[in-house]
Amino acid sequence: MSTVGEAVGARRPPAAAKPEIEVTGGPGGVSVAALRELWLYREVLTAFVARHVKVKYKQAAIGIGWAVVQPVIASVLFAIFLGRLAGVESEGAPYFLFALAGMVAWAYFSGAAGQGMESLVADQVLLRKVYFPREILPLASVSAALVDLLPALGVLAVAACAYGHWPTLEWLALPLPVLLLALAAAGVALAVSAANVYYRDVRYALPFVLQVGLFASPVVYPLSAVPDGWREAYAIVNPVAAAIDALRRIVVHGEWPDLVITAGAFAWTLVLVVGGYAFFKRLERGFADRV
Numbered sequence: 458m459s460t461v462g463e464a465v466g467a468r469r470p471p472a473a474a475k476p477e478i479e480v481t482g483g484p485g486g487v488s489v490a491a492l493r494e495l496w497l498y499r500e501v502l503t504a505f506v507a508r509h510v511k512v513k514y515k516q517a518a519i520g521i522g523w524a525v526v527q528p529v530i531a532s533v534l535f536a537i538f539l540g541r542l543a544g545v546e547s548e549g550a551p552y553f554l555f556a557l558a559g560m561v562a563w564a565y566f567s568g569a570a571g572q573g574m575e576s577l578v579a580d581q582v583l584l585r586k587v588y589f590p591r592e593i594l595p596l597a598s599v600s601a602a603l604v605d606l607l608p609a610l611g612v613l614a615v616a617a618c619a620y621g622h623w624p625t626l627e628w629l630a631l632p633l634p635v636l637l638l639a640l641a642a643a644g645v646a647l648a649v650s651a652a653n654v655y656y657r658d659v660r661y662a663l664p665f666v667l668q669v670g671l672f673a674s675p676v677v678y679p680l681s682a683v684p685d686g687w688r689e690a691y692a693i694v695n696p697v698a699a700a701i702d703a704l705r706r707i708v709v710h711g712e713w714p715d716l717v718i719t720a721g722a723f724a725w726t727l728v729l730v731v732g733g734y735a736f737f738k739r740l741e742r743g744f745a746d747r748v
Contacts, residue, residue, distance in 0.1 A: 491738060495590045505597035509572075510604050524605035525612045528560035535560075535677050548679045550709045551620050554613075558705045559676035561609045562634065566642050566697050567667045569602035573646025574653050574663050581748040591741045592734065595646040599639060606635065617708050625711045633714055634700040634707070637722060641696040644729035651737040654747050674698045679705075693721035696729075 495502075514521055532553050539545040540552025547555035573595035577584065580594055610631070614624070653659040674695060675682065680702040683691050692699040692715075699722035703714035 488738075491590070495592065498590050498593060501589050502593045502597055502600070505593060506600045509597055509601035513601070521605065521608055524564075524609050528557060528564045528609055529612065531560050531564075532557040539677055545678055546682065548681065548705070548710070550622075550705075554616050554620050554622070554709055555679075555705065556677055557613055557616055558709055559674075559701050561606070561613050562638055562697065562701045562704055563671060563674065563676045564609065565602055565606040566638050566700075567670070568605065569599045569639075569642035570645045570649065570667065571663065572598040572602060573642065574649040574660060576646070577650045577654050577744060578657075578660075578748060584748055585745050591744060592647060592737055595650040595737075596643060599642045599646050602642070603635075603639065606638075610635075613708060622709060622711065627707050627711055627713050630703070630707055630714055633719060634703040637696055637700040637703070637719070637726060640723075640726045640730055641700070644726065644733040647730070647733035647737040651740040651744075654744050655740065670697070675701055689718055689721070692718045693725050696722040696726045 514523075535556040536551075536553040540547060540556070545552070576594040576598045577591065583589075583594075584591065618624075649659055649663055671677075674697045680688060680692060680698060692702060699715075699718050703719055706712040706714050
């Protein structure tokens, strides 16, 4: 019996070796390969954006209406206490419309930066089990926040028409401040999301910084309130200020954005995005262990 069994066993083909996949971490930093990989995973980014939107407004009574209610209510309060009682300058425009333009831009930036900060920690299970470019998570949060920005811009346009500021040719430049806000939010989200994995103090520090930024940026006051000698540098270093000023010039005043400020802000924002991305890629090899 044993002899027959040995003969049968000898005729069995050897079991096929299981394929092994080895994933090794590179040196970190920005590279053409990393950017190419991010492009190859663009459909994953789209899926994460759709998931963010669905989860955010699941079982919400008015859904995406919250993206409109919050800046409108804040603008009403600013119009009452700052515009009427404190007499803050609004560049000759109705203060509600003036404040609404600032709040629409700031609400997007602060929301995108805050959601991007928590993206890696919130999806820590995926970081341990599934491979994809990790920067997709904060970028998906920034992209999903654009879904909130679009209806808010629609309300701003309706409010402008209600005050007699009808669309002009200059409104074609609206994508410029939107793109500037998205790039600035992406640069911040990449940096703070990576830092939040290693230091959870970031989740407490960022909301405070954003509260300070609300008044450090020309949300409730005009950019012209900044002294002449500092105005251009201030708006370039703070790209949110440049985006708010451009949005007001287009919608409220029917003017083209300031060329020097807008170009300078875009150049500086690209530096911030590259720096935030490089910082993210340098830290990402330890995400699965630290998260």
